[in-house]
Amino acid sequence: MRERTLTVAQLNEYVKGVFEDELVLHDLQVEGEVYECKQTAAALFVTLRERDSLLHCVCFAHVDALALGDKVVLKGSVTFHERSGRVSFVFSSARKTGEGDLLAAFNARKDKLAREGVFEHKKPLPSLIRSLAVITGETGVVIHDFMQTLHRTRTFTDVCVYTAAVQGKTATGDLIAQLRTADGKGYDVIVLMRGGGSSDDLSVFNDEDLVRAVAACATPTVSAIGHETDFTLCDFAASERAGTPSMAGEIVSRRNETFFGSLSCAAFALRSAADAALARQTERLQRCTAALSYKSEVKWERVRSRVAWAAETLASRMHGLLAQKYAAVTAYANAISAQTDNAAAVRADKLARATALLESNNPLRILSLGYAKLYGADGCPVAFSKVKTGEQVRAVLADGTIVAQVKEKKADFRR
Numbered sequence: 001m002r003e004r005t006l007t008v009a010q011l012n013e014y015v016k017g018v019f020e021d022e023l024v025l026h027d028l029q030v031e032g033e034v035y036e037c038k039q040t041a042a043a044l045f046v047t048l049r050e051r052d053s054l055l056h057c058v059c060f061a062h063v064d065a066l067a068l069g070d071k072v073v074l075k076g077s078v079t080f081h082e083r084s085g086r087v088s089f090v091f092s093s094a095r096k097t098g099e100g101d102l103l104a105a106f107n108a109r110k111d112k113l114a115r116e117g118v119f120e121h122k123k124p125l126p127s128l129i130r131s132l133a134v135i136t137g138e139t140g141v142v143i144h145d146f147m148q149t150l151h152r153t154r155t156f157t158d159v160c161v162y163t164a165a166v167q168g169k170t171a172t173g174d175l176i177a178q179l180r181t182a183d184g185k186g187y188d189v190i191v192l193m194r195g196g197g198s199s200d201d202l203s204v205f206n207d208e209d210l211v212r213a214v215a216a217c218a219t220p221t222v223s224a225i226g227h228e229t230d231f232t233l234c235d236f237a238a239s240e241r242a243g244t245p246s247m248a249g250e251i252v253s254r255r256n257e258t259f260f261g262s263l264s265c266a267a268f269a270l271r272s273a274a275d276a277a278l279a280r281q282t283e284r285l286q287r288c289t290a291a292l293s294y295k296s297e298v299k300w301e302r303v304r305s306r307v308a309w310a311a312e313t314l315a316s317r318m319h320g321l322l323a324q325k326y327a328a329v330t331a332y333a334n335a336i337s338a339q340t341d342n343a344a345a346v347r348a349d350k351l352a353r354a355t356a357l358l359e360s361n362n363p364l365r366i367l368s369l370g371y372a373k374l375y376g377a378d379g380c381p382v383a384f385s386k387v388k389t390g391e392q393v394r395a396v397l398a399d400g401t402i403v404a405q406v407k408e409k410k411a412d413f414r415r
């Protein structure tokens with residue numbers, strides 16, 4: 001028998017003809033569970049699964065949205081693509097018939113854990129996250145996107161990465177061990193992170209032992225598994241779910257930004273309140289000073305008027321007795337004047353004491369008298385017992401700062 005040699009294009013063209021001529025492959029319905037689903041601007045790509053068999057499907061028409069785990073019936077035809085050498089099922093309509101085995105198992109496990117209270121009593125994330133642990137199996141794009149999002153504005157969060165298998169037989173044990181290790185280190189938050197993948201790739205994060213370990217953590221946790229449309233049981237056990245690793249970085253960054261924003265507002269409010277209180281006290285002191293001065297002047301004027309009136313009345317009524325009563329009237333006037341002067345002196349003394357008390361509370365007064373405050377190289381105030389000869393000190397004066405060197409130490413400052 002003569003051997004035949006075909007090119008790839010010839011063989012693919014022949015296979016395509018076989019598919020096109022086989023009528024049983026056209027206008028048929030296929031039933032299965034949605035294993036993967038991706039929508040683009042041009043088409044909807046779906047992978048159906050039944051036990052261990054997978055079928056790649058594509059739709060270029062508009063159909064109702066499909067979700068992972070749906071059991072569906074797709075109507076269309078089997079097509080062989082010459083260029084890619086791939087068999088696809090091109091469908092034009094989709095009908096949901098129920099819940100797939102994988103989704104049913106997921107919901108059953110979720111309901112079981114919910115009844116046991118595994119998803120309750122979540123630890124809230126702290127207002128300020130200063131340190132966090134990242135548990136992931138990837139140190140490439142995933143952790144890079146997370147770090148870039150986390151530190152896009154400030155770099156005040158310390159990050160420690162713990163690597164573990166995130167799929168396969170050893171994944172559950174690795175993840176639980178790293179989770180418990182990180183939980184005992186005193187981090188503010190633990191982020192459980194993995195990039196996107198199929199349902200099988202993410203199945204470890206639906207493992208009951210791992211979900212219970214996440215729920216049992218004393219440290220608040222963030223679950224960032226797969227893409228935004230992917231849900232795992234770890235999402236329900238964690239303190240907070242992030243749709244993607246980048247969104248987990250956004251959660252931490254935004255929380256810290258909110259904390260520092262609130263702190264800045266509180267500091268501004270405190271400063272404003274202090275300024276307002278100082279202004280009120282200053283205004284009150286000024287009012288008291290003005291009132292005291294006004295009352296002294298009014299009292300003096302009243303006394304003067306009374307004396308003048310009494311003198312005039314006495315002069316008009318007792319002109320004949322002026323010589324006899326002159327001494328008495330003079331003494332009376334002097335006594336009243338002394339009393340007035342004494343009252344004015346008392347008020348002036350009170351005003352001087354108030355002014356002196358205000359001046360004594362001025363923290364710059366001591367420095368203005370020629371004193372200086374000394375600081376060592378560590379920025380702490382200088383103690384005589386600790387300062388050493390030759391050491392440089394910084395002297396803060398009322399109008400500036402001087403850097404000096406200790407030449408000599410004397411215990412008795414009078415010498």
